[in-house]
Amino acid sequence: MVQTTSSDGIRTLTLDRPDQRNALTSAALRDLEAAIEAATESVLYLHGAGEAFCAGADLTEVKALDSESAETFAALGQRVAHALESYDGAVVAGIDGAARGGGVELALGCDIRVATPDxxxxxxxxxxxxxxxxxxxxRLPEVVGTGDALDIALSGRTLDAKTALRMGLVSRITTEPRAVAEELAGVDGDALRVLKTRIRDDADKETQERREQQAFADLNAKTE
Structure with missing residues (x-):
């Protein structure tokens, strides 16, 4: 269900269930979580096999959940999205074809979302x-703002790549999303990790600035 490969500083995670548009079962979510935790590369690249990125949760499994198991299933999906968000390196989602529901939510956990024109x-x-x-x-209101988040979530409407780019839901549109991962793999890995940590820091401004000073000094010491 989740295939992994590594080359040139990039760990590629492929959601590999193309006949079901890469819909995720609880077993697949656990596999994905384990693959993220096992990775050590400076860049993760998440994408889907076939004609879709990810259709979200497997509805056959969802329909069979009772209240307790539904909460457990939601918690598992949240752990995976958090693992992407907190990965010690850059995480790129390559979105080609459909991203629905949980697929969008996993992409929101990534640092950069790159869409193809399709x-x-x-x-x-x-x-x-x-x-x-x-x-x-x-995460959705953090990325696109409350107004657009409400529009997207309450309407359930489908956004094409250009609309998603305008809203800030995706960062770029390109025919080769993996090229963005390759671009990031070419920069200094230590600086990349520090920048991600600093930008995602949600402490008060004074604390952030103090941490920024120290991080700059630490990086500078490595170049001396």
Whole structure:
């Protein structure tokens, strides 16, 4: 379900269930979590096999969940998204084809979301009487702002790549998303990791600036 390869400083994680548009079962989520935790490269590249990025949660499994197991399933998806967000390096989502529900939420956990011209993104859960619960209600407004987050989540509408770019849901549109991962693999790995940590720091401004000073000094010491 999750295939991993490593080359040139990039660990590639491939969601490999193309006949189901890479929909994720709980077993697949655990495999993905383990693959992220095992990675040591400076760059992770997450993408889907076939014609979709990820259709989100496997609805066959979701429909069979009771209240307790549904909460456990949501917690597992949140752990995976957090593992992507907190990875010690840059994480790039290569979105080609459909990203739906949980697929969008995993992409939101990545540092950079790169779409192909054929990519489409939607939080379709509301149309099924559900919503994505893998951290999307927290991350979506952080990424696109509250107004657009409400539009995307409450309508369940499908966004093409250009609309997603305008909203800030994706960072770039290109025919070769992996090239962005290769670009990041070519920079200094220590500086990359420090910058990610500093930019994602949610402490108060004074604390952030103090940490920034120390991080700059530490990096500078390595170049002496």
């Amino acid at each position: 990519a489409t993104l939607a939080e379709t859960g509301v149309k099924l009487g559900l919503f994505g619960a893998w951290g999307g209600t927290a």
